[in-house]
Amino acid sequence: MRKLFGTDGIRAVAGEPPLDQHTIHAVGLALAHTLSHHIAQPRVLLGSDTRESSEWISKTIGAGLRQGGAVVESAGVITTPGVAFLTRKHGFSAGVVISASHNPWQDNGIKVFGGDGYKLPDEQELEIESEIFRRLADVPFAPETSTAIPVQSRYRHDYEVFLRQVVPALNLRDKSIVLDCANGAASAIAPELFATLGGTLHLTHSHPDGRNINEHCGALHPEIVAAETTARKADLGITLDGDADRALFADANGNVVNGDAVLLLAARDLQARGELKDNTVVATTMSNMGLEAALGTTKIRMLRAPVGDKYVLQMMRQHSATLGGEQSGHILFPSHSTTGDGLLTALLVLDIVQRSGKPLHQLVADLKVFPQVIVNVRVREKQPLEQIPEVSERIQEAETALKGKGRVVVRYSGTEALARVMIEAESREEMERHAERIAQAIRSTLGV
Numbered sequence: 318m319r320k321l322f323g324t325d326g327i328r329a330v331a332g333e334p335p336l337d338q339h340t341i342h343a344v345g346l347a348l349a350h351t352l353s354h355h356i357a358q359p360r361v362l363l364g365s366d367t368r369e370s371s372e373w374i375s376k377t378i379g380a381g382l383r384q385g386g387a388v389v390e391s392a393g394v395i396t397t398p399g400v401a402f403l404t405r406k407h408g409f410s411a412g413v414v415i416s417a418s419h420n421p422w423q424d425n426g427i428k429v430f431g432g433d434g435y436k437l438p439d440e441q442e443l444e445i446e447s448e449i450f451r452r453l454a455d456v457p458f459a460p461e462t463s464t465a466i467p468v469q470s471r472y473r474h475d476y477e478v479f480l481r482q483v484v485p486a487l488n489l490r491d492k493s494i495v496l497d498c499a500n501g502a503a504s505a506i507a508p509e510l511f512a513t514l515g516g517t518l519h520l521t522h523s524h525p526d527g528r529n530i531n532e533h534c535g536a537l538h539p540e541i542v543a544a545e546t547t548a549r550k551a552d553l554g555i556t557l558d559g560d561a562d563r564a565l566f567a568d569a570n571g572n573v574v575n576g577d578a579v580l581l582l583a584a585r586d587l588q589a590r591g592e593l594k595d596n597t598v599v600a601t602t603m604s605n606m607g608l609e610a611a612l613g614t615t616k617i618r619m620l621r622a623p624v625g626d627k628y629v630l631q632m633m634r635q636h637s638a639t640l641g642g643e644q645s646g647h648i649l650f651p652s653h654s655t656t657g658d659g660l661l662t663a664l665l666v667l668d669i670v671q672r673s674g675k676p677l678h679q680l681v682a683d684l685k686v687f688p689q690v691i692v693n694v695r696v697r698e699k700q701p702l703e704q705i706p707e708v709s710e711r712i713q714e715a716e717t718a719l720k721g722k723g724r725v726v727v728r729y730s731g732t733e734a735l736a737r738v739m740i741e742a743e744s745r746e747e748m749e750r751h752a753e754r755i756a757q758a759i760r761s762t763l764g765v
Contacts, residue, residue, distance in 0.1 A: 345381020
């Protein structure tokens with residue numbers, strides 16, 4: 318079982334284990350050593366988001382990589398999918414992103430992509446973990462003043478060119494768009510990109526100060542862009558998270574359009590063009606039952622993967638699926654990208670809207686969302702829930718009571734010390750009662 322890597326890399330409070338200077342340096346050493354099994358002098362591309370800790374973490378892991386024999390280059394502040402794209406395009410052995418995605422500014426993280434642009438499989442992360450622990454035990458660590466790696470601006474330019482080429486015919490000349498950059502990695506890229514598309518762009522939360530990333534903005538708070546879209550009388554709103562690997566939307570009426578709705582409109586568009594392989598879409602255990610029902614009206618099959626876009630992608634590759642994603646806004650278009658990309662998703666949604674000649678709300682009007690409640694419980698440790706009698710009994714009671722007319726999903730967050738209790742049912746009162754009983758069982762046994 319992995320101890321450092323979660324569903325999306327290593328993530329913690331910056332400066333505290335496992336994101337203390339010693340461990341970060343060991344991560345660099347371990348990654349360089351692991352890569353050197355396959356290539357004599359590996360090349361690694363670094364990128365980061367806008368957190369104030371990203372600079373010193375980049376320097377520290379860069380020093381470890383170089384000490385381990387790797388050549389390190391930097392793309393500076395750039396989105397996570399930007400690093401994935403550039404790693405593959407320019408033949409790097411690996412890409413490393415310093416980001417904690419949607420987490421608050423105090424947190425940070427380390428995400429690693431292989432030379433093929435894909436997130437590392439669990440078994441490879443486990444191999445790197447073993448090497449990290451060996452390095453921590455065997456190599457004395459003396460803090461040093463690590464030098465900054467010069468940023469090469471051509472990498473960001475290459476990524477912007479790629480995004481624009483995906484939808485060459487897109488022109489927003491008659492559209493008004495609100496774009497929330499979450500004070501994150503897209504704050505520099507998005508304005509330049511959208512400036513080439515025409516139309517009127519209302520840019521919000523695009524002035525990062527190191528501590529305002531995701532703060533009351535971005536994909537964690539889609540109601541903010543929804544309200545702004547209505548206030549501006551705009552046609553559509555787009556909101557990204559801190560590292561811009563996901564996007565959510567708002568229609569002209571101020572309604573939030575989440576990842577499930579994006580999967581629905583994208584699936585139908587691909588199906589109409591004969592590009593939806595086997596009429597199959599991969600979602601997750603958290604996707605609403607309403608999505609499954611709406612897709613079924615046009616005979617599109619929905620498969621469910623565990624939460625985490627890397628697991629969605631694994632199932633997509635198993636079934637050769639051409640579309641997958643999460644309710645949270647990670648949408649995967651494997652014909653264009655190896656990972657979720659919020660800016661790419663935004664461009665493709667705008668392209669679908671433009672080609673359809675319909676407003677966004679009409680394209681997803683028949684998505685009838687089943688009532689859903691999610692209760693988050695902060696935990697001190699992550700014991701297997703099925704091994705805790707009180708918790709498993711409450712879950713079994715809920716499943717029996719719903720009798721196939723709802724769903725119960727209880728799982729740990731892969732990026733935070735949280736247990737998530739999700740229930741869907743036709744009766745909101747019954748749903749909330751069972752969710753709270755399960756949550757209370759978790760609090761009483763594992764709660765902080």
